[in-house]
Structures are given as structure tokens and as C-alpha cells.
Amino acid sequence: MDRELVFAALLRRLNTVSGLEDADIAALHELPIAIRHWEAGRAIVSDGERPTDSCLVIEGFCIRSKVIASGQRQILSIHIPGEIPDLQSLHLHRMDHDLITLTASTLGFISHASLRALTRAKPNITEVLWRDTLIDSAMFREWIVNVGQRPATGRLAHIVLELRRRLEVTGRPAGDNFEMPLTQEQIGEALGITPVHANRVIKQLREERIVDISRGRVTVLDEAKLGELAQFDDRYLHQNPSL
Amino acid sequence: MDRELVFAALLRRLNTVSGLEDADIAALHELPIAIRHWEAGRAIVSDGERPTDSCLVIEGFCIRSKVIASGQRQILSIHIPGEIPDLQSLHLHRMDHDLITLTASTLGFISHASLRALTRAKPNITEVLWRDTLIDSAMFREWIVNVGQRPATGRLAHIVLELRRRLEVTGRPAGDNFEMPLTQEQIGEALGITPVHANRVIKQLREERIVDISRGRVTVLDEAKLGELAQFDDRYLHQNPSL
DNA sequence: CAGGGTTCCCAACAAACGTTAAGGACGCGA
DNA sequence: TCGCGTCCTTAACGTTTGTTGGGAACCCTG
Numbered sequence: 001m002d003r004e005l006v007f008a009a010l011l012r013r014l015n016t017v018s019g020l021e022d023a024d025i026a027a028l029h030e031l032p033i034a035i036r037h038w039e040a041g042r043a044i045v046s047d048g049e050r051p052t053d054s055c056l057v058i059e060g061f062c063i064r065s066k067v068i069a070s071g072q073r074q075i076l077s078i079h080i081p082g083e084i085p086d087l088q089s090l091h092l093h094r095m096d097h098d099l100i101t102l103t104a105s106t107l108g109f110i111s112h113a114s115l116r117a118l119t120r121a122k123p124n125i126t127e128v129l130w131r132d133t134l135i136d137s138a139m140f141r142e143w144i145v146n147v148g149q150r151p152a153t154g155r156l157a158h159i160v161l162e163l164r165r166r167l168e169v170t171g172r173p174a175g176d177n178f179e180m181p182l183t184q185e186q187i188g189e190a191l192g193i194t195p196v197h198a199n200r201v202i203k204q205l206r207e208e209r210i211v212d213i214s215r216g217r218v219t220v221l222d223e224a225k226l227g228e229l230a231q232f233d234d235r236y237l238h239q240n241p242s243l
Numbered sequence: 244m245d246r247e248l249v250f251a252a253l254l255r256r257l258n259t260v261s262g263l264e265d266a267d268i269a270a271l272h273e274l275p276i277a278i279r280h281w282e283a284g285r286a287i288v289s290d291g292e293r294p295t296d297s298c299l300v301i302e303g304f305c306i307r308s309k310v311i312a313s314g315q316r317q318i319l320s321i322h323i324p325g326e327i328p329d330l331q332s333l334h335l336h337r338m339d340h341d342l343i344t345l346t347a348s349t350l351g352f353i354s355h356a357s358l359r360a361l362t363r364a365k366p367n368i369t370e371v372l373w374r375d376t377l378i379d380s381a382m383f384r385e386w387i388v389n390v391g392q393r394p395a396t397g398r399l400a401h402i403v404l405e406l407r408r409r410l411e412v413t414g415r416p417a418g419d420n421f422e423m424p425l426t427q428e429q430i431g432e433a434l435g436i437t438p439v440h441a442n443r444v445i446k447q448l449r450e451e452r453i454v455d456i457s458r459g460r461v462t463v464l465d466e467a468k469l470g471e472l473a474q475f476d477d478r479y480l481h482q483n484p485s486l
Numbered sequence: 487c488a489g490g491g492t493t494c495c496c497a498a499c500a501a502a503c504g505t506t507a508a509g510g511a512c513g514c515g516a
Numbered sequence: 517t518c519g520c521g522t523c524c525t526t527a528a529c530g531t532t533t534g535t536t537g538g539g540a541a542c543c544c545t546g
Contacts, residue, residue: 048478066388069474074388088381091374096381096479120366130373131334133380138331138339140383145309145317148390148435151502183523192391197503199525214524215512231312235291236339395533426493440533442495457494458542 006033006058006108012171013082014128015241024124031118033108044086044099044107051089053109057081060105061181065189066097075190077139078102078163078182082170087133090115103181135238142236147192150231152201155191157230160211160218165234176223181216249276249301249351255414256325257371258484267367274361276351287329287342287350294332296352300324303348304424308432309340318433320382321345321406321425325413330376333358346424378481385479390435393474395444398434400473403454403461408477419466424459 007029014020014028033056038044044062045051062079064086076097079085086099090112119126139162146158160180167174182190188198205211210226212219220226250272257263257271276299281287287305288294305322307329319340322328329342333355362369382405389401403423410417425433431441448454453469455462463469 064384066384068388068392070392072392074391076384076387088377091370092377092381092481094478094481096481097384119369123363123369126362126366126369126373127334130369130376133373133377134331134335137376137380137383138335140380140387141307141309141319141340143387144319144383144390145311147387148317149311149315184525185523194504195524196505196526200503203525235337238335238337238339427495428493437534438494439496439535443533446495 003033003035006035006056009058009082009170010056010084010108013084014132020128021124024122024128027118027122027125031110032114033110035106035108038101038105038107040101040103040105042101044101045089045095046098047095049095050093051086051095052113053111054084054087054089054115055099056084056108056110058106058108060107061102061179062099062105063102063186063190064097064099073189074192075186076143077136078159078180078190080163080166080170081172084110084132087129088136090129102186131238131241138236138238152191152193152197153205154229154231155193156187156198156201156205156213157211157226158232159187159190160213160220161226161230161232162234162237164218164220165232165237165239169239176220178218179216180213180218183216187213246276246278249278249299252301252325252413253299253327253351256327257375263371264367267365267371270361270365270368274353275357276353278349278351281344281348281350283344283346283348285344287344288332288338289341290338292338293336294329294338295356296354297327297330297332297358298342299327299351299353301349301351303350304345304422305342305348306345306429306433307340307342316432317435318429319386320379321402321423321433323406323409323413324415327353327375330372331379333372345429374481374484381479381481395434395436395440396448397472397474398436399430399441399444399448399456400454400469401475402430402433403456403463404469404473404475405477405480407461407463408475408480408482412482419463421461422459423456423461426459430456 011025011028035058044055047066057079059081062085064076064079065073066076067073077085089095119129146155150158163180164174164178167178184198184202185195187202188195191198202213206213208225209221210229211221254268254271278301287298290309300322302324305328307319307322308316309319310316320328332338362372389398393401406423407417407421410421427441427445428438430445431438434441445456448456451468452464453472454464
């Protein structure tokens with residue numbers, strides 16, 4: 001894995017979050033990043049742990065989730081290359097949820113020590129990273145709305161469109177057909193429904209020729225109907241730093 | 244309203260978030276805060292706006308919420324004195340949700356300009372404020388779990404216990420009887436259910452003598468059963484900065 | 487204290503979603 | 517290629533939640 005490619009992915013993401021000066025980019029470039037490979041379905045950090053690093057997703061998909069006492073799991077977010085899903089652990093020392101790979105992944109670990117040193121030295125970088133965690137927060141807000149207010153079909157449509165929108169910005173082609181490597185059980189955990197009902201909803205959207213979700217891929221069949229179902233408005237993603 | 248009291252409330256909250264040095268406290272003390280009174284049920288900032296200040300809740304209750312195209316509203320969080328509900332607008336310039344008073348409130352407005360100057364000068368304060376927004380994020384995660392995984396009775400129980408736990412830390416007595424000034428319609432909007440169903444659930448918990456919620460107040464009747472219903476674990480609130 | 491608005495309360499019925507159970511498709515390794 | 521495990525699929529039935537519509541209690545103001 002070429003270190004420059006890793007750096008480019010990080011930079012593209014952070015530049016999406018906000019503008020950076022040359023000196024800041026140079027400083028980011030000096031960050032030590034330990035690259036490691038992870039199998040699918042393995043915990044990167046678990047609830048209750050005190051991680052010493054935050055991790056950049058270089059390749060693959062990850063999710064964050066919480067398990068409640070009764071054993072049920074809620075998926076909180078889906079993460080794609082270029083994102084730093086557990087940046088929050090820099091200042092929230094004990095994990096309150098799990099971070100897990102969905103597919104085999106390449107991860108870049110950045111120590112909290114080096115991140116802290118960098119943010120102490122470079123206020124611009126602090127603001128960019130802070131802003132990144134605030135966007136994370138905005139996505140959680142929308143996820144609450146999704147689970148709380150939309151019917152199951154709308155929830156699924158919304159998650160599909162959010163993922164596509166975010167994939168687009170990373171420079172990956174995400175047209176009518178793209179990767180969403182969740183099993184139906186995991187889709188249920190993301191939407192707050194049972195796997196049986198997830199299957200019903202997927203089946204319905206397939207039969208109505210709105211969207212086809214199978215074998216970890218999404219095929220959009222009817223853009224207009226999908227948009228209507230999802231009521232998707234990407235403002236909450238704050239993808240344009242200048243506004 | 245005594246300026247020192249306002250400052251004390253802010254400090255208690257931030258000290259709960261993390262430790263501060265004397266120089267930092269002195270710098271915070273210099274922050275200009277414009278105190279204003281707000282009626283109940285009025286927007287402080289609305290979705291789409293670009294606020295120039297963040298606001299400290301001094302007295303009263305506020306909520307954050309989002310309205311979707313179909314007109315339904317989802318309440319995202321409840322805020323109590325000492326908190327800064329829209330700190331995120333410091334770096335997320337356009338609001339993606341509403342901030343509204345629940346009761347008549349006293350608010351302290353702090354300009355983004357002065358906050359930015361302060362965070363540029365004092366890395367400790369930056370970290371404390373950043374951490375505050377990260378706790379906000381952690382609470383959203385738990386809210387997702389609440390709405391996504393728990394049955395309606397459990398959701399209500401959880402919100403009640405969360406609010407009580409947070410009130411306790413502000414130094415307010417919040418024993419078996421405390422204020423929760425939400426109408427049943429608003430409780431429904433917080434839990435992702437209809438007002439009719441909210442009424443059913445409240446009635447059920449009252450009849451089972453677990454908790455009585457009426458006229459904006461909560462009376463805990465059976466601590467043990469309430470705790471079992473809510474499965475409340477306050478770790479996600481990150482109330483102890485040292486861990 | 488009269489009136490009007492808001493909030494609360496409830497019943498009957500409809501729709502969405504959960505539970506249980508079971509069979510089939512698919513992919514992977516022996 | 518067979519066997520095994522995971523994932524998908526479906527049906528029947530039960531429970532939770534939504535909808536509609538209405539009436540009672542409460543509160544504020546005139």
C-alpha cells in the first residue's frame with residue numbers, strides 16, 4: 001500500500017471538510033500512520049476499551065454499533081474509505097460503542113499522541129478535525145430522524161441514498177450500481193427492524209422496481225421514486241466547506 | 244441575572260467535561276456573554292440559518308429537533324441549564340436542525356468571533372469545548388439506540404433516567420420528583436411514536452406504578468422496575484473526565 | 487366566571503412490524 | 517463434488533403501533 005495514496009485519501013476527505021493551507025498539509029504529511037489489514041467482521045475497537053490510536057479507513061467498509069443488554073444490536077453509521085470513524089476517541093477516552101469491519105479492510109492507525117501534538121501546534125488542523133467530528137454528529141442526528149420518523153421503506157431508501165452521496169465525494173464512481181456490503185440482518189440492525197421485516201422491505205422495493213439490493217450491491221432502478229421515498233436532502237452532510 | 248452565576252453554571256458544566264487550569268478559567272471569564280430572555284416554544288435558531296453566536300442555557304429547558312418533508316418532527320435532544328446546545332454551529336456554519344425553547348428561558352449568547360479567538364489562544368479550552376461536542380455526539384448515538392431498539396415503554400423510561408442523571412450533575416436536586424416539561428405530543432416526538440401511543444405508554448407506566456409523568460413533572464414510583472425497563476447505563480454520558 | 491385554546495384521555499379499527507418456523511439458494515472448504 | 521454453514525426467502529400468526537374521531541380536564545385571558 002503506497003503511503004502517498006493513503007495520504008491522498010485522508011487529504012481529500014479533510015479538504016471536503018474544510019480548506020487547508022500548505023503548511024498544514026505539510027504537517028499532516030508528517031503524521032505517522034501504521035497501516036494494517038483487517039479481516040471482515042472483526043472488531044477494530046470495542047465498547048469499553050480505551051484506544052490509543054484513531055483509525056483511518058483506507059480500503060473497505062466499517063460500521064459503528066451498540067449492543068444493549070437484551071442482546072439486540074443497533075448500527076449507528078457506515079464508514080467508507082477516507083473517513084476516521086473513531087476520531088472521537090481522541091478526547092472521549094473510553095469507547096461507548098463498537099467499531100467493526102464489514103469487509104476485509106486496510107486501516108491506517110494514527111496515535112492519539114501524534115494527533116494531539118499536531119492539534120496543539122496547528123489550530124487550522126484542529127478546526128478541520130473538530131469539524132469532521134461535528135459532521136459525524138450531524139449524521140447521527142439524521143440517523144435518529146430516519147429511525148424515528150420514516151417507515152421502513154423510507155429508512156432503507158434514505159440509507160441507500162446517503163451512502164451513494166458519500167461515495168460520490170470520495171471520487172469513486174457510484175452511479176446506479178454500487179457496493180453496500182450489508183447482510184439483510186445488518187440492514188435490519190441499521191434500520192431498527194427485524195431481519196424478517198428487512199427482507200420484506202427489500203423484496204417490496206425490488207418488486208416495485210425502485211431499487212434492487214442483493215449480494216451486497218445496490219442497483220437503483222427508479223431514481224425518482226427512490227428519492228420520494230427517502231426524502232433525502234444532503235444538507236446535513238455539510239459536504240461543501242464554503243457552504 | 245448575576246453574571247457570576249452565569250459564569251459559574253458554564254464552568255460547572257465544562258469542569259464536568261474536563262479539567263481546566265487557572266489561566267483557562269480566567270480566559271473563559273473574559274468571554275462576553277449577552278444575556279437574553281426567551282419565551283416558551285420559540286425558536287432560538289432554525290434549520291437553514293447561519294448563526295453568529297452559540298448560546299448557553301442559563302435557565303429553562305430547550306430541545307433540538309428536525310422536521311421532515313411530510314411535516315413530522317423528531318426531537319433529538321433535551322437541554323438543561325449549563326449546556327451549550329448549538330456549540331456545533333461554531334464550525335458547522337449552516338444549521339441542519341432547530342433549537343427551540345421548551346419553557347421560558349434565560350440564554351447567554353457568545354459570539355463565534357470571541358469563541359474562535361479564545362480557542363485559537365487556549366488549546367486547553369479548545370479541547371474542553373471539542374470534548375463537549377463529542378459528548379453531544381455520544382448522546383445522539385444512545386438516542387439512536389433508544390429509538391431503534393427499545394419498545395416504547397423502555398424508550399420513555401430511558402429518557403426519564405437520562406434526564407435525571409444529567410440534572411443531578413448540575414447540582415440540582417433531582418430525586419424521585421423532577422421537572423420534564425414536555426407535552427405528551429413532544430414525548431411522542433422524542434420517542435418516535437404518535438401522541439396517542441405516547442399517552443398509552445404513559446398511562447401504562449402510571450398504572451403499573453413505575454413512573455408518573457404529568458403536567459411536566461416526573462415522579463419515580465418504582466426505581467427498580469424503571470431501571471429494568473430502561474436498561475440505562477450512564478457510561479455514554481462521559482460525566483467523569485478522568486474516566 | 488365565561489369562553490376558547492391547549493392538553494390529556496380513550497375507544498375502535500387498521501396497518502406496520504415482530505415471532506416462529508422452515509425450506510431453499512449460495513458459497514466455501516474438504 | 518459433497519457437505520456444511522451462512523444468508524436469503526416465505527408463510528402464518530401475534531403484538532405493537534398508527535389512525536380517526538371524539539370527549540373531558542385544564543389553563544389562560546377577557
